[in-house]
Amino acid sequence: MAKHHVTTTINGDPAEFLCETRQTLLDCLRDELGLTGSKEGCASGDCGACSVMLNGTLVCACLVLGVEAEGATIETIEGVAQGEALHPLQKHFLEEAALQCGVCTPGFIVAAKALLEHNPDPTETEARYWLAGNLCRCTGYDKIIKAVMNAAAEMRGA
Amino acid sequence: MSEIQFATPNTVKEAVKCLAAAKGKARVLAGGTDLLVQLRAGFVNPGLIVDIKHIPELRQVKREDGGFRVGAAVAGAELGANAAVKKAWPGVVEGLELIGSTQIQGRASLGGNLCNGSPAADGVPGLIAAGATCRIAGPKGTREAKVEDVVSGPGKTTLKPGEFVVSFFLPKRSKRSGDAYLRLIPRTEMDIAVVGAAVSLTLDAKGVCSDARVALGAVAPKAVLVKAAGKALVGTRVDDDALEAMAAACRAACKPIDDKRGTVEYRTKVAGVLAQRAARIALARAQGE
Numbered sequence: 423m424a425k426h427h428v429t430t431t432i433n434g435d436p437a438e439f440l441c442e443t444r445q446t447l448l449d450c451l452r453d454e455l456g457l458t459g460s461k462e463g464c465a466s467g468d469c470g471a472c473s474v475m476l477n478g479t480l481v482c483a484c485l486v487l488g489v490e491a492e493g494a495t496i497e498t499i500e501g502v503a504q505g506e507a508l509h510p511l512q513k514h515f516l517e518e519a520a521l522q523c524g525v526c527t528p529g530f531i532v533a534a535k536a537l538l539e540h541n542p543d544p545t546e547t548e549a550r551y552w553l554a555g556n557l558c559r560c561t562g563y564d565k566i567i568k569a570v571m572n573a574a575a576e577m578r579g580a
Numbered sequence: 581m582s583e584i585q586f587a588t589p590n591t592v593k594e595a596v597k598c599l600a601a602a603k604g605k606a607r608v609l610a611g612g613t614d615l616l617v618q619l620r621a622g623f624v625n626p627g628l629i630v631d632i633k634h635i636p637e638l639r640q641v642k643r644e645d646g647g648f649r650v651g652a653a654v655a656g657a658e659l660g661a662n663a664a665v666k667k668a669w670p671g672v673v674e675g676l677e678l679i680g681s682t683q684i685q686g687r688a689s690l691g692g693n694l695c696n697g698s699p700a701a702d703g704v705p706g707l708i709a710a711g712a713t714c715r716i717a718g719p720k721g722t723r724e725a726k727v728e729d730v731v732s733g734p735g736k737t738t739l740k741p742g743e744f745v746v747s748f749f750l751p752k753r754s755k756r757s758g759d760a761y762l763r764l765i766p767r768t769e770m771d772i773a774v775v776g777a778a779v780s781l782t783l784d785a786k787g788v789c790s791d792a793r794v795a796l797g798a799v800a801p802k803a804v805l806v807k808a809a810g811k812a813l814v815g816t817r818v819d820d821d822a823l824e825a826m827a828a829a830c831r832a833a834c835k836p837i838d839d840k841r842g843t844v845e846y847r848t849k850v851a852g853v854l855a856q857r858a859a860r861i862a863l864a865r866a867q868g869e
Contacts, residue, residue: 442583443583443585443586443629449770465620466617467617470683476686479686481686482684482687485611485613485630485687487586487612487616489586490609490631492588524828533682544582551769552789554770555683555684555770556681556682
């Protein structure tokens, strides 16, 4: 069978790739398009390292087929910074040292960005529940949550 | 590894045709949160994947006969954002919303949660307690089935080859009704139910229970409707004695497995406790608290 020709929009730009049915969106982003910011941790939807936005909804790219991206709008970690200007979340992750090995970081940033778009003023509990699907094995989460809360405050102009 | 064909039908009729042509070699894709894991692990090796999310009625939530028709591919987060459904059937919605993380909620569907056939599916006891039915399409046309009749055992359904679930019907809510779902997990989030319990009840004008349905998850090969437990509440004010009789009926209906997450004794005891707690919440909701 011929491969699927998928036409999609990634971080605002038109993109196309060829894939087989069994390739996940994560496989396609990383292996077909060279967008290696989204990480593969568990490949079963447990760790959130591959978090991306699919048509405005936060999903694990490892649980989406590449072919499902046809006609979709996708946002990945590569689209979070504007050129050299880091997003407040990225800035506060650096300031709070909210990462060590960094494998979970792109997923946390994408998921936290989705949280703040959905709820600009989350409580710490809300932030922890929202991010429960993003696992970090290095930091113990406190620094991550602090970075998210600080970024939220900055973005609200508080 | 063989190649997999992929189809995106736009109508139920087209989907039925795709599934029939695949002669049992097809898998239905809704949110994919179970299918993609099974695919990668090699548990399933379909010749065809049929993505049903392009069929409008699979994605819609609509009012029907005073109740709601919920598309089988509606994701947890979508149903959770529907204030009208949440108000009428909070127990159904809270069950579905307990499944997985924010990321999973963006994709995981009620139809998928049912058809995956897990005995511990959090979305299912609430539907059973609600008396929900589902519309099933197949080569011989469309039929309606009670939710409790769709799963036959772990990972197995009573769907015939080529059939798939199109939508669920949540019936009209009577006045003074409430439902609730609770599960026990050793963590606060992101876990599989050790026991799940759903209760839906209706009170008459005097506050006496006139109708009740109780369903349990994770204590048998499939989620079960415990008729005797519902019966124990009817005609009572859902007082402590009635709740204890209901709990006893729940314990009697348990046929759980022993595993690292819970022993037979533990699951059986907890089933009664959780059902009581869920009944108290359902009662408070029915009383408008």
